[in-house]
Amino acid sequence: MTHKKVGVRQCTSYSLEEKLIVVKYVQENERNAAAKHFNLDVPMKKHSETSGRKAFYLKAEKILYSWIIEQRKKGFAINYISIRLQMCKILKESSIQALYSVGEYEFQRNLSWINSFIKRFGLSLRRKTKISQKLPEDLEEKLDEFRRYIIRLKTLYNFDLNSIFNMDETPV
Template identity: 50%
Template sequence: MFKILEESDIIALYSDVTESFKGSLRWLNCFMKRYKLSLRRHTKVSQKLLQQTEELLENFCQYVMHLRIENSYELCNIFNMDEMPVYFDMASNFTINPKGDKTIHIRCTSNEKNCFTVMLTCMGSSYPPICIFKEKRMPHGEHLPTGIIVWFQENGWMDANLMKDYINYFKDAVISRPRTPKMMVYDSFRGHLYDSIKKDFHEIGFDLAVIPDGLTSICQPLDITINKPFKDNL
């Protein structure tokens, strides 16, 4: 406001105001109240939906319905998979602190940006989570807990090579029902979209329903209902 009042046009129009203006806390509070402004806690950037969301959503729904009518999938043969980052230090945004402190610190281990990837798969029941760590191989002397699958990748993320491992894993998981029509629903992450990956899925009897880019927050069941409770439990 002080910078605005120093502009020549403003001085010409409001010379009496510029000389007497006091940028007090009361003035600031009245200004914010007048324009319905308030101090807010920092929030994450929300995903903005595309302008053609309704059209994309309608086309995707029709495609899935067409697959279901054509192949008559049993519900236990409709699969959904999704990857998500899990942070080693999942610090809360809240802490207990004496009243009146102007600066609030939250204790952490300086690992709040270090993460690994967890891949979840569900259908009628869930499959064991697959954890992908940022390593080339299993560190010497480490022992894995039961009930999870651990893979390694240099960046700690899913790529085309690990997608082939994932398909081989499912090849063993569904070997008892090779001729039953099955559908896999996943998002349009780049590692999912290689022609070789789609071909490998089709070879083990999976039809693919790829969620269009921008519709994950609407059409990805794991993202909507499972990922947050999973992280909350962690």
């Protein structure tokens, strides 16, 4: 079966018909063969579904991911430092050192690796917040005491009522 060649264009804009021909060829062969057959440019050959750099320590990263999930289930906060320290600990394990020629000291411990790891595994470093504060049992008593205190201050210093206001947070 002969396949229609897709013309190479300078602006890399292809019609739907041309794209369908390439997709069909890829399904019958493989992506690199299609790129070569249709003379597609290098960036299109290298395009993959997952962007970014591939993991060098894939098995170690899977162990790290499991550890992070376990820590989250326990309610512990995870940050960049804890991720880095745990990865170094994992890389010191003999079963992991046997897999990789470079050890923990060769490991790229910078923020870009952590960000790439987080992106590869679809993680985020958001923290779980408290649902709400619990009100004190003697709430009514404390409110009455506070009202009496305000009335005493108003009487003592002769405040106008419009000078008294409620504020939940401190202004900046």
